[in-house]
Amino acid sequence: MTTKTQSGVEERKSLTAEKSGNGTRKNIKSLHSLLETGLKDIYSAEKQLVNALPEIARAVDNEDLEEAVTFHLEQTKKHVARLEKIFDRLHITKTDSEKCPAMEGLIQEGRKTIAEFERGPVRDSALIIGAQKIEHYEIAAYGSLCELADVLGENKIHDILGRTLDEEEDTDADLTEIAKDVNDEAYELTESQH
Numbered sequence: 786m787t788t789k790t791q792s793g794v795e796e797r798k799s800l801t802a803e804k805s806g807n808g809t810r811k812n813i814k815s816l817h818s819l820l821e822t823g824l825k826d827i828y829s830a831e832k833q834l835v836n837a838l839p840e841i842a843r844a845v846d847n848e849d850l851e852e853a854v855t856f857h858l859e860q861t862k863k864h865v866a867r868l869e870k871i872f873d874r875l876h877i878t879k880t881d882s883e884k885c886p887a888m889e890g891l892i893q894e895g896r897k898t899i900a901e902f903e904r905g906p907v908r909d910s911a912l913i914i915g916a917q918k919i920e921h922y923e924i925a926a927y928g929s930l931c932e933l934a935d936v937l938g939e940n941k942i943h944d945i946l947g948r949t950l951d952e953e954e955d956t957d958a959d960l961t962e963i964a965k966d967v968n969d970e971a972y973e974l975t976e977s978q979h
């Protein structure tokens with residue numbers, strides 16, 4: 786009983802010490818580490834996409850969609866290069882060991898779609914849905930990384946990340962446009978079968 790109370794008091798003391806001692810510096814350090822973790826996560830995500838997007842481009846039927854995916858593959862390669870530039874600027878050692886599990890799952894869903902649906906507009910609709918989930922993941926990641934870079938006064942890094950964010954948002958908007966035609970085609974096809 787006495788021991789328990791004593792350890793409890795000690796614990797509270799150390800928590801207080803952590804808070805009051807160098808509180809500001811600790812916070813800055815942890816935001817830097819959030820930035821670093823986030824950069825490594827999206828780097829893994831982008832690299833996985835460079836591998837996966839050619840598979841998706843081959844699997845789609847609609848020409849505009851194929852063109853959009855192929856165009857975004859080239860942009861994605863630039864996203865990887867920009868992140869490598871940021872790693873250099875921040876002296877971060879990039880590793881290939883940390884795999885972004887969220888992107889792995891999203892890509893897996895795309896492969897499942899390809900396996901389950903035959904080539905045509907319905908598969909295209911399903912692949913657009915998957916692709917937009919991927920773009921939204923990236924938009925969320927780059928949006929928050931831009932904010933972190935901004936608050937840390939990393940203006941150059943904020944600008945580089947902002948360029949990629951714009952391209953992800955444009956891609957999402959293009960996919961929404963293409964989906965209008967593809968979904969109409971898919972509707973016509975499935976309706977005519979009934």
Ligand code: FE
Pocket residue numbers: 831860861864923949953
């Ligand atoms: Fe990207």
Ligand code: FE
Pocket residue numbers: 857861919920923953956
């Ligand atoms: Fe993207």
